[in-house]
Amino acid sequence: xxxxxxxxxxxxxGEIKISGAKNSVVALIPAAILSDDKVTLYNVPDISxxxxxxxxxxxxxxxxxxxxxxxxIDTKNIQNTLIPExxxxxxxxxxxxxxxxxxxxxxAEIYFPGGCNxxxxxxxxxxxxxxxxxxxxxxxxxxxxxRAEKLKGARIYLDFAxxxxxxxxxxxxxxxxxxxxxxxxAKEPEIVNIATLLNNMGARISGAGTSEIRIEGVEHLHSAxxxxxxxxxxxxxxxxxxxxxxxxxxxxxxxxxxIDALLSKLKEMGVEYKCTINTLTISAPKEYKPVxxxxxxxxxxxxxxxxxxxxxLTQTNGVSILEETIYENRIGHIKYLQKMxxxxxxxxxxSIIIGPSKLKGxxxxxxxxxxxxxxxxxxxxxxxxxxxxxxxHILRGYENIVEKLTNVGADIKIIDDEIDKK
Ligand code: EPU
Numbered sequence: 110x111x112x113x114x115x116x117x118x119x120x121x122x123g124e125i126k127i128s129g130a131k132n133s134v135v136a137l138i139p140a141a142i143l144s145d146d147k148v149t150l151y152n153v154p155d156i157s158x159x160x161x162x163x164x165x166x167x168x169x170x171x172x173x174x175x176x177x178x179x180x181x182i183d184t185k186n187i188q189n190t191l192i193p194e195x196x197x198x199x200x201x202x203x204x205x206x207x208x209x210x211x212x213x214x215x216x217a218e219i220y221f222p223g224g225c226n227x228x229x230x231x232x233x234x235x236x237x238x239x240x241x242x243x244x245x246x247x248x249x250x251x252x253x254x255x256r257a258e259k260l261k262g263a264r265i266y267l268d269f270a271x272x273x274x275x276x277x278x279x280x281x282x283x284x285x286x287x288x289x290x291x292x293x294x295a296k297e298p299e300i301v302n303i304a305t306l307l308n309n310m311g312a313r314i315s316g317a318g319t320s321e322i323r324i325e326g327v328e329h330l331h332s333a334x335x336x337x338x339x340x341x342x343x344x345x346x347x348x349x350x351x352x353x354x355x356x357x358x359x360x361x362x363x364x365x366x367x368i369d370a371l372l373s374k375l376k377e378m379g380v381e382y383k384c385t386i387n388t389l390t391i392s393a394p395k396e397y398k399p400v401x402x403x404x405x406x407x408x409x410x411x412x413x414x415x416x417x418x419x420x421x422l423t424q425t426n427g428v429s430i431l432e433e434t435i436y437e438n439r440i441g442h443i444k445y446l447q448k449m450x451x452x453x454x455x456x457x458x459x460s461i462i463i464g465p466s467k468l469k470g471x472x473x474x475x476x477x478x479x480x481x482x483x484x485x486x487x488x489x490x491x492x493x494x495x496x497x498x499x500x501x502h503i504l505r506g507y508e509n510i511v512e513k514l515t516n517v518g519a520d521i522k523i524i525d526d527e528i529d530k531k
Contacts, residue, residue, distance in 0.1 A: 110527065113497040113511065115488035116520035117470055120356045123517040127344045127362040128154035128508040129178070129337030132413075133299040135202030136276045137306055137337060138162040139209040141182045142171060143283060144310050146332035150180045153337055154508040157501070161199045165192050165206065189214045194251060198223035200505070204232060204273060207255060208280030211244055217255045225477035225502070228436035234274035238265045242281055242289065262287030262326055270295040270320065270406050276303050283312045285326040294322045297407040298367050302338045309333035341367035342413040343507060344389075346482045348372075349417050350514075351391035352380045353424065353490050358517060360389045370410040371418075374400050378425065399427035399464065404434050416442045416479040420486035423451040425464040433458045441476025442483040448473060449487055449495070470495040475502045485510065489519055 129152035139162070141148035153159060153175065163173055163180070169190055172183040189210055197203040201224025210217035224230065236246050239255055241263040247254045262285050267274055275295040280303075282289035294300070296318055304317030310333040313325035344363040351358040352375055365372070365384050375382065379398050382391040400422070404412040412435040419442060422429040433439050443455050448471055452463040470493035475481025481503035488495030497503070500523070503510060514521050 110498065111500055111523055111525050113485065113500050113503070114522055114524055115470070115485065115495045115497070117489050117491040117493065117495060119354065119489070119518050119520055121350065121354045121358050121489075121514070121517040121519055122356040124359040124361055125347050125513050125517055127339045127347070127360060128152070130299060130302070130340040131156055131158055131506045132272070132342070133302040134159055134337050135162060135200065136205050136299065136303045137335060138166060138180070138182070139202070139205035140280055140303055140306055142166065142169065142184050142187060142209050143212055143280065143307070143330045144184055144332060145329055146185065147181060147183045148306070148310065148332065149334040150182075151178065151334065151336045153178050153180045154340065156508050157505045158200050158202065161196060162202065165196055165203065168192060168196070187213070189216060191218050192220065194220040197221070200224060201230075201273070204235065205277060205280060207235065207239070207253065208277035211239060211255045211257060212260065212281050212284045215257045215259065219253050221251050221253070225479070227439040227441070227477055230436075232273065234267050234269065234271050235277045238274055238278035239281055241265050242278070242285055244281070260285035262289040262324070264290045264292070266292045267294065269293075272297050272299065275300055275322065279304060279307065279314060279322065279324060282324040282326065283307055283314070283330065284328065287326055289324040289326070291322040291324070292320065294320050295406060296320060298338055298341060298364070302335070306333060306335040309335060339363055339367070342411060344368055345371045345411065345414040346417045346486070346507070347513075348375070348382070348389060348391060349414070349421050350486055350489060351382075351393070353393055353421055353486065355391045355393055358391050360391070362387055363389055365389070370408060371414055374402055374410065397421070397425040397464075399425040399429040401430045403432045406435070412436060412439065413479050415439060416483040417486045419443075419446060419453070419460055419462060420483050420490070422462040423453070423464050423466050423468060423487070424490070425462070427464065429462045429464065431460045431462065433460075439479070441480035445473035445484060446487060449491055451487075467492065469493055472496045472498065474498045475500055478502045478506045482507065489514070
């Protein structure tokens with residue numbers, strides 16, 4: 110078993126470059142199969158979710174090459190092959206093949222998706238959307254089967270501005286006959302990135318980034334290129350780390366607007382930072398004021414930063430409150446923060462954090478991706494050694510996290526228990 114080991118309390122200085130966004134690339138790859146030709150993605154992060162999706166498109170008989178952060182996908186020989194359950198289960202985003210294969214072949218058989226265990230995570234909005242477009246949906250064992258003689262544009266209202274449902278419906282509707290309107294669509298920057306690729310391929314999508322998206326169906330989609338946007342959650346995580354142990358730590362390749370909600374909370378806490386074009390420079394202050402945070406859909410405070418933020422909130426001078434409104438069970442990090450010495454109480458979806466606490470290194474677990482980010486953050490400020498188990502979750506979403514932190518002065522490494530025992 111691989112583990113991350115951190116000897117904490119080092120000052121971090123230097124530069125961390127932000128990679129392409131996980132939550133964009135995991136939809137851009139399935140979107141690419143809608144093209145009848147080559148699609149090139151630049152700034153593709155080398156994380157295990159990317160590798161799993163490349164395995165899937167290779168299985169669908171697409172040709173692909175992935176070098177120097179550039180992924181080229183050629184769909185000329187694509188076949189609608191059943192993706193094995195073991196592969197679908199590896200990540201949440203395997204569900205984007207529902208919309209993409211349905212649009213391309215009018216038939217898709219997809220096993221239930223995987224992903225972090227942070228709540229029940231139903232996909233009823235996706236299913237209702239596909240049905241509105243004319244698909245028949247059946248469940249057979251652990252599999253969804255979608256069929257449509259043809260897909261027809263429709264008016265679709267989402268009960269909640271779901272990122273996944275917005276993208277999946279956009280994918281399915283791109284080649285439908287007529288026009289589709291998605292109301293109460295998600296507005297996350299990743300949605301804009303996906304719509305831009307689809308439009309570059311010849312789709313006619315307007316309104317992406319607002320709550321009303323209009324998709325006029327087209328018959329064919331062609332070759333295109335796209336840059337994956339910078340990962341705002343990775344940027345946010347390193348910004349939080351900089352607020353805790355940075356000394357003029359530079360975080361480069363960011364889009365400031367994408368992390369506005371976080372920056373405004375940091376300002377409220379008394380953290381100082383400077384932003385110039387695409388670079389944020391941040392240092393740890395002497396003390397932090399407590400704050401109240403509610404996670405919300407974009408442009409609100411992102412749920413994906415709630416867990417790493419909790420590590421920072423253990424250091425404020427007083428009581429901070431973090432209310433998680435998107436997922437009902439995003440709390441895997443709480444018991445390990447407590448084990449490290451934090452004073453945290455969990456009441457339903459609300460974490461009540463009394464600071465400042467001296468954190469002590471110990472053995473902890475990454476119960477999910479962002480819980481893992483919280484453990485890394487806590488380990489960097491803790492006294493002594495923190496050993497994080499189950500790090501595969503972290504490596505699904507943070508490219509070269511150990512190298513990036515080592516380069517700025519952290520004492521962090523990956524060990525392999527099995528090899529070390531031999
Ligand atoms: N929901 C439903 N029904 C649906 C779809 C969603 O009830 O059909 C509920 C979910 O259960 C959840 C809420 O709506 O409570 C939000 O779900 P959403 O569909 O917006 O999230 P997602 O598409 O499953 C993506 C990211 C998540 C990120 C959320 C919110 C990917 C692969 N995942 O998930 O990323 O938290 O949007 O921004 O893009 C992460 O990176 O750590 C992560 C979990």
